[in-house]
Amino acid sequence: MALxxxxxxxxxxxxxxxxxxxxxxxxxxxxxxxxxxMVLVRPIRDQGARLNWKADAVLLAVFLNNGLMGAFHKAVTIYAAANSAPEPFLFFQPYQLVYEAFLFLVAALCSVGYVMYRRGGCGGAEMALGSVVGVSNVLGTLLTVVALSLVAAAVFFPTVTCALVVLSVILSRILWGERVTPRQAVGLGVAVCIVVLVNL
Structure with a gap:
């Protein structure tokens, strides 16, 4: 998770x-x-886990994918916004909605294609859960694009990442009673410092 x-x-x-x-x-x-x-706040149980080269390759791929997707989102706010007229009375700009629709159309086609390739099926519960997760991802990505059109990437990404990490630790403590170790407490303090620094 830290990587x-x-x-x-x-x-x-x-x-x-x-x-x-x-x-x-x-x-x-x-x-x-x-x-x-990120390293300080990760759960202790992850320490000492032995990873083979396949696991390392997957982690690296996820790292690059997340990073490049963030860069793509930023690129859209720069190049698409420069070629479209702003709508002052709309929260979501037309180019943001078009980008979002294209992004998730491709994702849907890939998912359906994979299911058909594996000759699998989806029940009602899986469809419902997938719909909830899908809607959440759509809104999250759309709000990310909107935010990147308003603030610098150097402010947005560290702030949101640290806020999510802090929130996940707090919710884990409240919902599942997970103990916050001294090391994690230091990590949370560093995360708060990061949020403050990027906004100076």
Missing amino acids: VSMGVLVPVLLSWCLWAEPMTAWRWAAVALLPAA
Whole structure:
């Protein structure tokens, strides 16, 4: 999970390199602290787990996928917005909705194609759960694109990542009684510092 979360470094660095988004000294400090925060807050039971090369390859693929998708979202807010007239009275801009529709149409076609290839079937419960997760992903991605059109990637990605990590630790404590270790508490403190630094 720590490696996957650090995928946000990819769009932050690409936004700086490709689109000249400003990076203050505070933001660089936050980016440097991000890997430490992600490693510190991960559950202790993950420590010592032995991974083979296939597991390493999957983790690397997920890391790159998450990072590149974030960069794609940012690219859409730059290039599509430059070629479309803004609608001042709409929360969602037309290009954002078109991008979202295309993105999830491709995802749906890939999912259906995989099910047909495996000759599998889906029951009512699976369809319902998939619909809930799908709607959540649609809204999450759409709000991400909207946010990236308003704030810098160096602010958005570290802030959201740290907020989600802190929230997951808190919910795990409340819902399942998972203990917050001193190491995780330090990680949460570092995460809060990151959020503060990127917004300075």
